[in-house]
Amino acid sequence: MSSSTLADRLARTVAGTPDAVALRDGRTTLTYRQLWERTATIGAALRARLGKDGMVALLRPRDLTQALVLVACVRDGLPVLVLDPGVPVERLRQIVAPIPEGVVVAADDAPGPRLGPGWTPADLPTVDGGSGRLDGGTGPVDGDRHDPIVVIATSGSSGRPKLVALEHAGLDNRIMWAVREFDLTRRDVFVHCSAPGFDFGLFEVLCPLVLGATLVLPDPDAHRDPEALLAAVREHAVTVLHGTPSLLRQLSRLPGLADTNLRIVFSGGEALTTGLAATLARATGAEVVNEYGPTETTVDSLAYRCPADGGDGDLVPLGVPIDRTGAYVADPDAEGRGELLIGGAGVARGYYGDPRATAAAFVPDESTPGGRRYRTGDLVRRDGDGLFHFLGRGDDQIKVRGVRIELAEVRAAYRRHPLVLDVVAGGVTTPDGTRLAVAVEVADDTVPAAELRRFTGVYLPRAFQPDRLDVTESLPRLPNGKVDRQAVERGWAAAFADVPEQPAAPRARTAEVDLLGTLLRVAGEELGLERVEPSDDFFALGGHSLLAGRVVSVVEAETGRSIPLRAFFNASSFAEIIELTEAGWARDGV
Incomplete structure (x- = not known):
């Protein structure tokens, strides 16, 4: 077993390839030398403000600053809580309640200081990273591989969110297994498209950087905008992509997916159908990999390399355990079905500040002295080839x-x-x-x-x-x-x-069409609401990217006028959606 941490690996990569491209976001390109300098400055600023029991709350959209702060915390051994800035303030306060103090790295419009009396804004310095020196900052901080590295908030059965504390060793094991298993190298190009606070984002950011590969940061809303994501994948010749089946299904419907450099498509977060796996493989020519694992076992614990035709049955198997991981069926019935328990290197430290919930979910591993297994709550069966198959949930x-x-x-x-x-x-x-x-x-x-x-x-x-x-x-x-x-x-x-898959036949375009009125009516119908106001926020009413796409299709079919899908993500109300749309038409001369 290697004693290296991700910080050690990153330091070696920087020393070996200082001038290679590390990060690219459409406006900025950073080499590994610049990455090292910027994260050294950020890490020093955070450490100066952080108390003994404090934590860094990373409350940023998926952008360059978010990636740099995450890397700075990993290299300097600072525990970091990754949060979604779109989460309501009340829920954010519930999430951080068990943590006595910390500093908040937030966007300008995020509620950083309002999280609680022990939380203060980070006030990070502006870093231009242009000196060319490699001796900035403290470098990797000595620490135990079992120290907490990242904390992820998950939904809680008690009605309140839980905080999962992941360890250096578990995340290092997960990343280096993928490097070996899929022959990932510095020639690969990764794209960071997971939503903020989604655990797979840790892999998307850290894996390419410890390899010396390139990380692409698309538009912050790309995880909700398949067309923008595909444009970034094509523009930057991305070779490694991860997405939920919901996102991948939307991508599979876009004609440009066939014209990419993808060689590996990871699917996770939901059950993957064999039909979608086959469609993705056929469209991209890439290998499709189904990955499974709750946050409590550090991103992923099982994996399955899908055959080009997707395989048999309706759902792709969960697969087999990754390196240094054990998977077990607890109390199987006569047909071999039971709850899936996971042990090994990836098992998290537990739930931060909640020993009772930790003791209930993390049970002793009788096969390993001092080891533990996590009770996933997923019902599975194991077939004769050792593959685990998902059957459903045993809880709520x-x-x-x-x-x-x-x-x-x-x-x-x-x-x-x-x-x-x-x-x-x-x-x-x-x-x-x-x-x-x-x-x-x-x-x-x-x-x-x-x-x-x-x-x-x-x-x-x-x-x-x-x-x-x-x-x-x-x-x-x-x-x-x-x-x-x-x-x-x-x-x-x-x-x-009863939801129709195809909208009605398009009507002729007319200059007099009430686009806002049509949008409000169609959105209300799709959301199941009797009345929708121009000031309402589509997403606050329960909308999501799939529903937004359906609303756009129906409105265009009825009016002949197109509302850009991106307008839904850049506006806070239906009225603003129309304002952005009209501004786009005026600019384009339509």
């Missing part, structure tokens, strides 16, 4: 577009509303993956769904807003008075099955 957790959602958190947010009497939340299987649905019983039938979405938006991030929200004065009940969940789920299934 679902994954939607790669995001892990504890339904208890969703229910808790809706129950905060004074007029909500009861809540049912669940996942609905659709051709585009699992979707979140919520049914709410209210005391007053005048409570609009839009109000409930706005109310819960204070506590729930965008990814936790339901794809379908039903509001009623009376949920269906069984004779014993309990909610008839099966009846509710049948209604959801029927509703999702």
Whole structure:
């Protein structure tokens, strides 16, 4: 077993290839020499402000600063909590509550100091990184490979988020396994397209930099804009791409995917179908790899190299354990089915500040002295070839577009509303993956769904807003008075099955068309809302990238006028979407 840390590997790479391109974001290109200098300056500034028990909260969009701060923390041994700046302030406060103090690296409009009394802004210095020296900063700080390196917030079954503390050793093992398994080299070009706070982003940033390869940082909204992501992949000759099946499915529908340099496509975060795997392999000529692993086992624990035709059955297997990792079926039934437990190098330290939850989820590994196994809650079976196959969940957790959602958190947010009497939340299987649905019983039938979405938006991030929200004065009940969940789920299934895949035939373009009115009506229909206001935020109402694409298609079909998908991500209201669209038309002379 190597005793090297990622900081050691990065230092050796910088010394060996100081003038190679490390980072590129469309405006800025940094060599490894410049990367080393900038991260030294950032690390020194953070260390000067950080108390003994403090942590760095990285509250940035996926941009150059986010990548540099992450690298600075890794090389200087500073524990870092990676957060999504799009998460509501109330939820951010819940996330950081167990941490007594820290510094916040935030965008200008992010609520850094408001996280709590022990949190202060980082006030990072401006770094131009042009001196050409390699002796800046402290360099890698000596530390234990089992010290926490990164903390990731995940959904919690108690109704509050949990903090997973990952160790240096686990992340190093995960990255170096991939380097060996897929022959990754400094000739590869990686793209960082995971949403902020998504654990695979750690691999996307750190793996290329310890290799001496190039990391491409596309537009911060590229994880929600497949066309922008594909443009970056083509422009920068990206060879290694990761995405959730939801994102990869959107990419697979774009004609330009065939004209890329991709050689490996990693899929993770959701169940991958054999059909999508085959489509991706056929379109790109790349190897498609299905990866599985909860955050508690450091990004990924099992992997499967998909055959070019996708393989047999509906779902691609989870695969086999990666190096120095064990996978076990606990208490299997007569057909070999049981809960998946994972042990080995990737098992996280536990839940930060929550020893009770840690003890429940991380159990002793009887095969390894002092070792532990993580109880995933996933039901699996192991076939005769040693491959693990996903069968479902044994608890109240679902994954939607790669995001892990504890339904208890969703229910808790809706129950905060004074007029909500009861809540049912669940996942609905659709051709585009699992979707979140919520049914709410209210005391007053005048409570609009839009109000409930706005109310819960204070506590729930965008990814936790339901794809379908039903509001009623009376949920269906069984004779014993309990909610008839099966009846509710049948209604959801029927509703999702009735969603048309293709919009109506396009109408002729007219100069008099009410584009805003059409957008509001179509968005309301797709969101299941009776009324949508021009000042409403599409995503705050429960919208997502897939739904935005459908709204754009329907509006164009009805009006003959095109709304750029990117406008949804750059605007905070429907009115602003139209303003950006009109400005684009004026500029382009349309």
